[in-house]
Amino acid sequence: MSRSGLRLKDVGYRYPGSDSTVFDSLDFSIAAGEFVALVGGSGVGKSTVLRCVAGLISPSSGTIDGPAQTDKGTRQSAVVFQDTRLLPWRRLDANVSYGLTGLGLSRAERDARVEEVLDLVGMASYGQRWPHEISGGQAQRVGLARALAVRPKILLMDEPFSAVDALTRSRLQDELLAIWTRLNMAVLFVTHDIAEAAYLAERVCVMRGSPARIVLDEAVPVDYPREREDSTLQRFAQRIADAL
Amino acid sequence: MAATHGTSAAPAQDRQLSRGLARTRRIVLGLSGVALFIVLWKLAYVFNWAPRGTIPDPFAVPAALWAEYNGGRLLPAIGSSLIHYVWGLGVGTALGFAVGLLAASARWFDDIHYMLARILRPIPPLAWVVFAIAWFQVSHAGAAFVISIGVFWVNYFATASGVRDVDPRYYELARAFGHGGFIKRVTSITLPGAAPSILSGIRTGVGQAWMTLIAAELLGVPGMGQEMNSAAGVGAYDAVVVYMLAISLIYTLSDGLFALVENRALRWRP
Numbered sequence: 059m060s061r062s063g064l065r066l067k068d069v070g071y072r073y074p075g076s077d078s079t080v081f082d083s084l085d086f087s088i089a090a091g092e093f094v095a096l097v098g099g100s101g102v103g104k105s106t107v108l109r110c111v112a113g114l115i116s117p118s119s120g121t122i123d124g125p126a127q128t129d130k131g132t133r134q135s136a137v138v139f140q141d142t143r144l145l146p147w148r149r150l151d152a153n154v155s156y157g158l159t160g161l162g163l164s165r166a167e168r169d170a171r172v173e174e175v176l177d178l179v180g181m182a183s184y185g186q187r188w189p190h191e192i193s194g195g196q197a198q199r200v201g202l203a204r205a206l207a208v209r210p211k212i213l214l215m216d217e218p219f220s221a222v223d224a225l226t227r228s229r230l231q232d233e234l235l236a237i238w239t240r241l242n243m244a245v246l247f248v249t250h251d252i253a254e255a256a257y258l259a260e261r262v263c264v265m266r267g268s269p270a271r272i273v274l275d276e277a278v279p280v281d282y283p284r285e286r287e288d289s290t291l292q293r294f295a296q297r298i299a300d301a302l
Numbered sequence: 303m304a305a306t307h308g309t310s311a312a313p314a315q316d317r318q319l320s321r322g323l324a325r326t327r328r329i330v331l332g333l334s335g336v337a338l339f340i341v342l343w344k345l346a347y348v349f350n351w352a353p354r355g356t357i358p359d360p361f362a363v364p365a366a367l368w369a370e371y372n373g374g375r376l377l378p379a380i381g382s383s384l385i386h387y388v389w390g391l392g393v394g395t396a397l398g399f400a401v402g403l404l405a406a407s408a409r410w411f412d413d414i415h416y417m418l419a420r421i422l423r424p425i426p427p428l429a430w431v432v433f434a435i436a437w438f439q440v441s442h443a444g445a446a447f448v449i450s451i452g453v454f455w456v457n458y459f460a461t462a463s464g465v466r467d468v469d470p471r472y473y474e475l476a477r478a479f480g481h482g483g484f485i486k487r488v489t490s491i492t493l494p495g496a497a498p499s500i501l502s503g504i505r506t507g508v509g510q511a512w513m514t515l516i517a518a519e520l521l522g523v524p525g526m527g528q529e530m531n532s533a534a535g536v537g538a539y540d541a542v543v544v545y546m547l548a549i550s551l552i553y554t555l556s557d558g559l560f561a562l563v564e565n566r567a568l569r570w571r572p
Contacts, residue, residue, distance in 0.1 A: 114477055137478045143471055147494040147570045156490070157479035190572040204479070 063089040063244060064111065064212055069120035070269075071106050080106050081270040083120065086263055088212065090125070093238055093245040095259035097252060097298060103270045104248045108214050111246060112137050125211040131161045131171075136205035140217040142197040144189040150200050151176065151185035157208040175203040178237060195226035199233075206237070212244040220251065228286070231258055235282065252302070256295040257286055264301045274301040358540035363547070366540035375529055380548060383515060383525035385442055390449025390518075391511045395504055397450070398457025405458070406465035407492070419458075427452035427514050431521050440522045448518040453507040460503020464496030498571070501564045508560050512553045 070082040080103040088094045098104045109115045111122060112135055124134050136157060144153045151172050158168045176182050179199040189197060198218060205213055219227045235258060238245055249255050255262050256278055264274040280291050343360045346352065358366070370376040404411045405419075427448050438444035472491045476482055481490045493500075519527025526545045533541035 112478055114474055133480065139471075139475070141471065143475045145472065145475070145491075145494070147497070149570075156475075156481070159486075160480050188570050188572075190570075208479070 063087060063092065064125065064246070065123045066107075066111070067121045067123070069107075069110060069117045069122060071103065071110060071115070072118045079269040081265075084270070084272060086272055086275060088244050088246060090211070091242055091244055093247065093258065093260045095247045095249060095255035095262045096265060097249060097255045097262055097302070098265035098270065099302060100250060102265050102267075104250075104265055105216050107265070108137070108216050108246060108248050111135065111212075112214050128211065129209075131158075131163045131167065131209070133157065133161070133208040133210055135212045135214050136208050136210035138198075138201050138205045138213065138215040138218045140220055142194075142201040144197055144200055144204075146189050148189075149185065150181070150187050150189065150192070153189065153200060154185075154204045154207050156204060161208065171207050172203075175206045176200075178206060178240075179203045179233070195222045195230060198222060198230060202234070202237075206241070209241075210243055212246060213238075215245065215247045217249055218247075219254070220249070227254075234258065239282070252295050252298045253286070256291055256298060257284060262294075262298055264298055266302060274298065355537055356539060358543055360543075362540045363543050366538070367544045367547075370529075370541055370544050376544070376548070379524065379526045379529045379545070380552070382442070382523070383519065383527070384552075386445040386449055386518065386523065386525060387511055387515055389442070389446035390515075391453055391507060393446065394450030394453025394511070395457050395507055398454040398503070398507070399461045399500065401454075402458040402461030403465055403492075406462040407488075423455055428517050431518065434518070435521060442523060444521065445515070445518040445523040445525065448521075449511050449514050452510045452514045456507045456510050457500075457503045460506070461496065461500050464499025464503070465492055467499065468492055468495035498568055501567060505557070505560050505564060508556055509553065512549060512556075516549065 065087040066084055069084045071080045072078065072082075073080070084107065086094075096104050096107060106115070110117045111124075114137075128134050144150070145156065148156070154172045154176060155168050158171060163171070172185065173182070176185055179202050181196060181199050181203065184192065184196070184200070189200075192200070198221075202218070219230050222230065231254065234245075245259075247255070247258060259278055261275070261277050263272050265271070266273045274297070276294075276297075278291070278294055280288055280294070284291060340360050343357070347357045347359050351357065367376075401415075405415065406412070430448055430451055434444035434447045438447060468491060472495060473487065476487050476491050481487055515525070516527040516530065519525040520531055522528060526549060530542045530545045533539070533545070
């Protein structure tokens with residue numbers, strides 16, 4: 059499991075130069091190809107966990123074992139940010155190829171990747187546009203494409219759909235599930251939206267407290283494809299709500 | 303708007319027409335302003351509003367232009383001034399950019415120089431003329447040196463504040479996507495992110511350099527400033543006006559040229 063997935067052991071994080079401990083001994087793992095949602099209230103440290111996994115910050119204690127050796131032209135993980143973080147001075151295709159430099163790919167291979175992932179997120183004809191010319195939902199798709207372009211073993215998503223309108227959100231959720239089914243990658247999906255976590259993930263982990271702990275870690279008892287109104291799903295969502 | 307909803311083409315045409323009219327009106331008024339100024343100038347000349355002989359006849363300016371050109375003074379003066387301008391602007395911009403970038407990206411450098419910068423900054427470029435003469439004698443280098451000082455500060459502040467204002471979230475993105483190294487971070491985030499501020503600093507410098515140019519040349523280096531000075535010495539104020547207008551024209555051209563470059567580089571902006 060830990061060989062191709064991800065394992066956090068006794069991971070703690072304290073803000074540098076401060077006594078406030080966000081979490082001090084977090085244990086959980088994600089199997090290869092597994093879709094895990096990490097749920098918790100705001101400020102509980104979900105995004106901090108994601109940043110630790112992404113290598114953007116170092117945990118104060120404990121170890122994180124990521125997927126072993128990555129193949130040529132890929133990265134272990136890739137992040138999708140809530141604020142999309144498209145670089146405004148790059149056209150969309152150049153934004154998508156941002157993570158592809160330094161991976162030993164030829165120009166032609168990079169272009170092919172960009173085309174492939176833009177197509178995958180339904181933005182095929184938008185490569186030459188500027189970020190300010192597209193909507194928030196479209197920007198989120200391009201942010202997803204940028205992450206998918208590096209063919210990550212684990213896709214890290216930090217509340218990716220919380221800034222878009224409800225209709226766009228449910229459409230993006232369904233598209234994400236379709237993409238996840240097609241590609242062989244694990245997903246760590248951080249959200250505060252219980253219904254979203256229950257609808258998307260195979261397994262839901264709930265973070266709570268200060269310092270925070272995983273207070274619930276359960277498989278979602280409904281197979282894909284799911285109905286949003288499924289009563290089993292809604293009962294499960296209620297269990298998450300109670301744990302929060 | 304609601305009343306004309308049925309015919310969508312007509313209002314669009316109307317709007318275009320009224321915008322065209324507004325532009326024409328603006329141009330006509332602008333030209334009238336210039337004409338009015340020339341009339342006032344002529345009146346001042348005729349009725350001696352200033353000490354006799356110090357206001358040239360506006361209608362004599364074209365002839366003075368011709369005389370300066372024919373006498374072989376105008377073009378060499380412009381050429382010489384351009385040498386000071388290009389060198390002063392180039393050196394001041396390059397150094398201002400480099401030091402500003404360093405100040406905003408290296409903490410130790412910021413700490414070690416901020417007080418010094420605060421002391422030197424308020425000294426007007428022209429105050430350095432004394433040292434320019436002492437160090438470079440009366441030479442092209444001296445004039446370029448004085449020009450470069452003003453340009454340096456403009457670019458130093460524009461670059462430093464532009465770099466400091468780059469959204470730190472972009473640096474996190476760079477690290478997440480394999481651009482965490484210094485060179486990659488600077489080229490993919492810092493410079494494009496600070497480009498609007500850096501370019502507007504350069505553009506301000508393009509103007510600022512002209513402002514100090516003439517004064518720097520008054521120290522006796524060949525150029526438009528010196529020609530103005532010697533023309534004024536023999537009471538040829540119409541020739542002075544010729545050089546003033548030449549400065550205005552060249553500035554407009556260089557600023558327009560740089561605006562094209564700037565717009566091209568920043569076409570990603572909404």
